[in-house]
Amino acid sequence: MTPARAGKTTDTTTRRIIRRVAWTVFALAMLAVAVEGSEYGTRDVYLQKIRLDRLRAEVARLNVEVDSLRKEVVAVKTSDARLERIARERYGMVRDNEILYRTGGVDDTVTAGSGKR
Numbered sequence: 461m462t463p464a465r466a467g468k469t470t471d472t473t474t475r476r477i478i479r480r481v482a483w484t485v486f487a488l489a490m491l492a493v494a495v496e497g498s499e500y501g502t503r504d505v506y507l508q509k510i511r512l513d514r515l516r517a518e519v520a521r522l523n524v525e526v527d528s529l530r531k532e533v534v535a536v537k538t539s540d541a542r543l544e545r546i547a548r549e550r551y552g553m554v555r556d557n558e559i560l561y562r563t564g565g566v567d568d569t570v571t572a573g574s575g576k577r
Contacts, residue, residue, distance in 0.1 A: 495502055536543050547553040554560045 500508075536546065552560060552562075
């Protein structure tokens with residue numbers, strides 16, 4: 461081999477290596493764009509799955525709460541004793557012949573110097 465031809469072979473080999481590296485980089489870049497560059501990339505899909513799992517758990521919790529409240533409504537509608545207990549505890553209602561005494565509540569305190577209750 462002549463020295464001129466040896467240089468040409470090295471140049472051709474270097475070009476092939478550069479071309480292969482360039483195509484590999486291009487292929488990897490296109491793969492990255494296909495996976496992450498779309499409207500819903502892999503990270504977005506993962507975050508949406510986490511959000512969906514949280515929302516499903518919230519729906520399950522709310523369904524349990526709704527069932528509990530439905531049972532309470534049925535109990536209040538069917539039991540006069542339960543309705544009376546709620547009226548007395550929550551709303552301070554009394555029967556005609558009863559007197560309600562309130563002690564120690566915030567509304568019953570006397571402000572210093574005002575003389576108000």
